[in-house]
Structures are given as C-alpha cells and as structure tokens.
Amino acid sequence: MDFATVKSVLAAFEREGVRYAIFGAAALNLYGLARFTEDLDVFLEPTADNIARLRRALASVFDDPSIEQITAEDLLGEYPAVQYVPPAGTFHLDLLTRLGQAFAFGDLEVVRAPFEDLTVSVVSPRTLYRMKRDTVRLKDKADAQLLKERFHLEDP
Secondary structure: OOHHHHHHHHHHHHHHOOOEEEEOHHHHHHOOOOOOOOEEEEEEOOOHHHHHHHHHHHHHHOOOHHHHHOOHHHHOOOOOEEEEOOOOOOOEEEEEOEEOOOEEHHHOOEEEEEEOOEEEEEEOHHHHHHHHHOOOOHHHHHHHHHHHHHHOOOOO
C-alpha cells in the first residue's frame, strides 16, 4: 500500500471534518500488529453531509471526477458499501456505513490514534476484535487472536 497516499487521504479526512473510523488491517497496523493490506477500510457516519465532506476530501487528493459517483444514496441504502479505486490504482478504499446487521457506525467504539504527525480515528482494539473474531476467514481469526493477546481482551 502507498503509505504517502493513505496519509494524504487521512489528512484530507481530518481537514474536511469527515466523521470516520479506520478498521481492518490498517487498524491492526496502527496498533503495532503488522499485516499486509492493499486497502484502507473506513467506516463513515451515515449522513448526507458527511458523505459530501468525504467527496471533498477525496477530490482534494485525487484528480478523479468519478468521486462524484460516491453518493449518500449508495452509502445509506440497502448495500451501504462502496469501493473506491483511485486513478493510480495502487490501493483502494472500502467505504462503509454499516457492516451487515452486525455493525453500524454508531455501534463502534472509536479512539484517536497517532499516525506519524496526524491523529486519526480508528476503531478500538476491543471493537476490532469483535469485528474479526466471528468471521469465517482464517486471517481474521488469527488477527482476533493477536488482538486478544496484545490487549488482554476477554470474550463477552
């Protein structure tokens, strides 16, 4: 993943006031648990204003008219996920407002964490553990175990 681009995206989110939370492998990396990833998984607050701020943030980083195709209707609809692939295609963003019936933005415990000279919003280790522990993917189960051990988490 192109960390300079990721940092630019996150700086733009902060500058535009996007209400977001990083999750997935990028969140693991922020917590010091190294895992390769080609995407940035981002939960978004499900409001039309927030989606407009998201578009402004992305447009400030990428010269890509297709950003305007990311709509509140999509992210607030029945399938509230959009994958955005920037023109350079070095990585992609998975943008969600809900993860099935299991998690919505309002359900997330979000913390602020350092990322070089930025402070970014990321789901807490406990929330990330809950997101990963019951999936069918083996790498998610391994991630959950690492989180459980590193942060001394207990099952509910």
